Amino acid sequence: MPRPRKALIAVEDTPYYHVVSRCVRRSFLCGIDNETGENYEHRRAWIEQRIRLLASLFAIDICAYAVMSNHLHIVVKIQPDQASNWDLQDVLSRWTSLHKSTLLVKRYLANGTLSAAELDTVHHTADVYRQRLTSLSWFMKCLNEPIARQANKEDGCTGHFWEARFKSQALLTEEALLSCMAYVDLNPVRTEMAETPESSDYTSIKERLTPSFDLLQAIAEQTRQGNLHHFRHPLKPLLPFEGALVDQPQQGILFNLSDYLLLLDYTGRAISTDKSGLIAGLLPPILQRLNLSQQEWLTRATQFETRYTIFFSRRAHRAAA
Template structure:
């Protein structure tokens, strides 16, 4: 089925997305036939996901970048884009694409005729819709990585096996299951012994933030993957501090409960999976040395203490951040 027929924000804003390298070869890991390492490409994908989520009205709930595929759990937030001004929409879009000449003139504060302003307004409507669209998010992610990889390999052709696969998460149970599945992927594959040791995953990033936004922006600019970037970096979708029956924008469970559930699930030994968390290891909260008296402060001030890169942005962007 076409992804467009599978995505309906009215039914659910949450989706689990998977994209796999062509022929299922290790184009992001280590080529076992030649011994050549492509591990750095996993960082390309992680950086691209984080920057795109800051441009699009899409929250990243969980992700894991593996050797030959990646998983993302996202939340679509079209209501956020509706609050953006016309200038903000154009600034976001031209972070990825050069944009029409009229749009460039508008952003340069040049005088435009009424007919030209109408054309710019039409562009704003189109770009606003695209910046809420999962298909455009995935297009901007996969095409960029494919171009970088082909340039590095000095070749042409497909890098990804297919466009991408999406799965609607219709309940809180489905969302929680998908996030646990994604964060435990390296453990199940035998690539890591514990979730906190799993590189290029959201759970490791939440436990000990390492994302260097300034470096990611500089590298993406150098590669031509973005044209400019003067937006605040969006953190991963936060967990709820308090669970209630009202509609919540945050993930509908607490981070401490999620950690314990991931740890519990990861200890299950599955016949069709290579890895599991060793039974002799202490619980994850003890491994992380999390103390109950300091946990609330850490959890509630996560975004404030998050090591991210903020550049000067227009007042409209600062208000929406």
């Protein structure tokens, strides 16, 4: 029986979560259907663009993502402190970039005259929007619903595009975060959709390795299609790698990007059937710091989703082993 979402997402325990959303019947509704030959590959770009645009509006950072043929993976960090620093204008403009709002909110944004009671109502409405802009459930709702409408319009049909619920896993440790990110970034390599991480289209690792990645065209396209009303905010980059711990709070990922890229290269070679054994005996330094063996890492980085269904920590891994 599915557990309630509030039991799966608790920012006070961990801000990091792995999210998976699948197409109905796991059909190839975002790629090339081998049965019919229909090509839906362009829809993967829709989803990637939408993920990155929503991250710029929500108090949610993207650690990793991969848009596959019939499902998507996102590793997120929920950052409610970001939303607490937004002023009234910022909250309202973010929400109205995605949704129509009340007449009072429209009047406020248009610099109209409001009474004290009306202004109190606007503040109350903004509090509701602020809460929604920190919610992973609202993030996925704002991602999946427009994509489903857009795909159904293209197909001239109605009905579900996505399965009813997205799946989420809490990532409780640094090991969990790192292995889940590697699992996501290497999905196209593991499923033989790409030969290397840097050639994996519609993934976070390709975005990190492609400085020219440009979403301005994506914004224009989303606005033209009516999925965005007015996008006025700077694009938020992927959550950066910040390196080792220091004597101050860190908002990014507590590893070096160079170490992570070495780890992906090692793992990608080790799981590739045509390259097995090339560097199997070499452990990147990052694994030594995490106290993980070669086999333990490969198990995590290639079987993360199937072995750890609800949450993942070192204790959960040992119990599953």
